[in-house]
Amino acid sequence: xNRKLNVLVVDDSPTIRSVLKDILNxxxxxxxxxxxxxxxxxxxxxxxxxxxxxxxDIEMPRMDGLTFLKKIMQQHPIPxxxxxxxxxxxxxxxxxxxxxxxxDVIEKPKLSSPTLIEEAKVKLCDIxxxxxxxxxxxxxxxxxxxxxxxxDVILPKVKARxxxxxxxxxxxxxSTGGTEAIRVFLEQMPVNCPGIVIVQHMPxxxxxxxxxxxxxxxxxxxKEAENGDxxxxxxxxxxxxxxxxxxxxxxxxxxVELKDGQLxxxxxxxxxxxxxxxxxxxxxxxxxxxxxGMGDDGARGMGELKETGAFNIAQDENSSVVYxxxxxxxxxxxxxxxLPLDKIAPYILSKFR
Numbered sequence: 001x002n003r004k005l006n007v008l009v010v011d012d013s014p015t016i017r018s019v020l021k022d023i024l025n026x027x028x029x030x031x032x033x034x035x036x037x038x039x040x041x042x043x044x045x046x047x048x049x050x051x052x053x054x055x056x057d058i059e060m061p062r063m064d065g066l067t068f069l070k071k072i073m074q075q076h077p078i079p080x081x082x083x084x085x086x087x088x089x090x091x092x093x094x095x096x097x098x099x100x101x102x103x104d105v106i107e108k109p110k111l112s113s114p115t116l117i118e119e120a121k122v123k124l125c126d127i128x129x130x131x132x133x134x135x136x137x138x139x140x141x142x143x144x145x146x147x148x149x150x151x152d153v154i155l156p157k158v159k160a161r162x163x164x165x166x167x168x169x170x171x172x173x174x175s176t177g178g179t180e181a182i183r184v185f186l187e188q189m190p191v192n193c194p195g196i197v198i199v200q201h202m203p204x205x206x207x208x209x210x211x212x213x214x215x216x217x218x219x220x221x222x223k224e225a226e227n228g229d230x231x232x233x234x235x236x237x238x239x240x241x242x243x244x245x246x247x248x249x250x251x252x253x254x255x256v257e258l259k260d261g262q263l264x265x266x267x268x269x270x271x272x273x274x275x276x277x278x279x280x281x282x283x284x285x286x287x288x289x290x291x292x293g294m295g296d297d298g299a300r301g302m303g304e305l306k307e308t309g310a311f312n313i314a315q316d317e318n319s320s321v322v323y324x325x326x327x328x329x330x331x332x333x334x335x336x337x338x339l340p341l342d343k344i345a346p347y348i349l350s351k352f353r
Contacts, residue, residue: 004028005132008051009035010042010068011083012060019109020055020083020124023117027125037061039068046076053131054080055124056102058093066097073101079131083108091209095179103131103321104176107203122266130176130294134321151264151272151301166252166285168194168352169231171278173271173301175201175293177321179210181341182291186218186236188345193220194287194352195231197239197247197256197278199271201293204241211238229256239269246277254281265297271325275301284309287348288333291341292320296328303332311351312336313344 009020009032017035024030034045038060045051054072058065065082072078082105084094094105104127109120151157170193174181178200189196202210208224214236215222222236223229225245229237231254239245244264246257264270271290275298278286288305290298292315302312312333314326319341330336339347 004031005052005128006031006033006049007128008033008042008045008054010037010039010054010060010065011035011057012037013057016057016083016108019111023109023121023124024055024128026121027128030125030128039063039065039071042068046078050076051078053128054078055083055128056080056097058082058084058097066093066100069097069100069102077101079103079134081106081127081131091206094206095209095213098179103134105202105206107206119263122263126266126294127176130322130324133294133324134176151270151276157276157304166254166282167233168287169247169254169278169282169285170194170196170287170289170348171198171247171274171282171305172196172289172291173199173274173293173298173325174291175267175295175297175322175325177292181315181319181321183214183217184341185289185291185345186214186220186222188342188349189218189220189236190349191219191234192353193234193349195233195254196220196236197225197231197245197274198236199239199245199269199274199298201267201269201297202241204243207238207241214238225256225258227256227258231255239274242268244269244273246273247281248277249281265295267297271298272301276304279304279308279310282308282310284311286310287352288312288336289314289344289348290326290329290336291315292322293325294322295324298325299328299332302329302336306333306335313347314338315344316340 021032021035080102082097110116211224225237243258314336317323
């Protein structure tokens with residue numbers, strides 16, 4: 001980047017404004033131009049300087065965040081990140097914000113320990129950079145985000161092995177723009193589709209609401225993962241926010257295991273962790289799918305799936321909100337099939353139904 005990203009912070013809490021400003025300004029590629037109390041002050045700031053990204057609270061005095069978001073998208077679309085509390089009402093409103101055009105959702109930083117503050121810093125700065133690189137703001141080149149840890153910190157890589165044939169298992173990873181991409185993918189799946197396990201980079205509790213919303217509109221059963229959930233036809237399991245998810249196998253039955261641990265590629269859950277576990281437990285019975293998102297989470301894992309003979313698919317650039325994760329995955333699995341979003345599910349069903 002030739003200059004810093006300008007970010008406008010909008011939150012009615014002086015404490016949160018101060019924390020967000022400190023976190024974002026600690027990154028050499030980001031500059032907080034202003035941290036304001038409500039949308040009216042934000043509108044005045046936008047008149048002075050249009051920011052590259054806005055972080056937006058939902059509940060604020062004088063005007064709520066949803067109303068302000070709709071006005072922004074109608075008048076001057078700017079990448080907006082929703083900063084929300086982890087309440088049932090907060091998650092429901094946050095998903096409404098995604099429908100209105102917000103790029104992503106992140107939980108308000110937890111300040112109870114240095115570890116949680118550091119994780120909040122990593123996640124927030126990465127999401128701001130992803131928002132700036134989204135299709136809404138094309139003038140920026142993708143920003144290189146170096147991983148902190150690989151999947152080795154959760155489970156070791158093992159040599160590929162020959163596994164008996166089972167039903168196909170779909171493992172899918174996505175990040176920025178992924179909530180909409182996953183909806184499109186799952187809505188196309190019939191009740192007899194292969195079992196699906198999904199990692200979407202999203203805060204805890206948000207994944208529960210995400211799964212519930214999808215379950216209401218999809219033909220298949222969609223649920224947030226619980227330890228021991230069986231992966232079976234007509235079911236999609238979405239990883240819990242803040243926990244890694246691993247595919248496991250007992251005889252001919254696949255199930256999931258949830259596991260705490262360090263951030264992998266700056267994420268928990270991590271796509272690399274899911275893909276590595278699928279490479280070991282499912283091998284050539286797996287279908288790996290990587291969708292829109294910033295960074296390289298899932299890239300090495302897709303390479304490991306390739307080594308076992310799994311079938312891999314990457315979302316194409318034109319249909320990706322951020323063409324980071326698919327692009328990086330193709331470096332490790334160059335023979336993966338590249339498809340636009342709306343063609344991925346039909347292609348899988350034509351091959352493996």
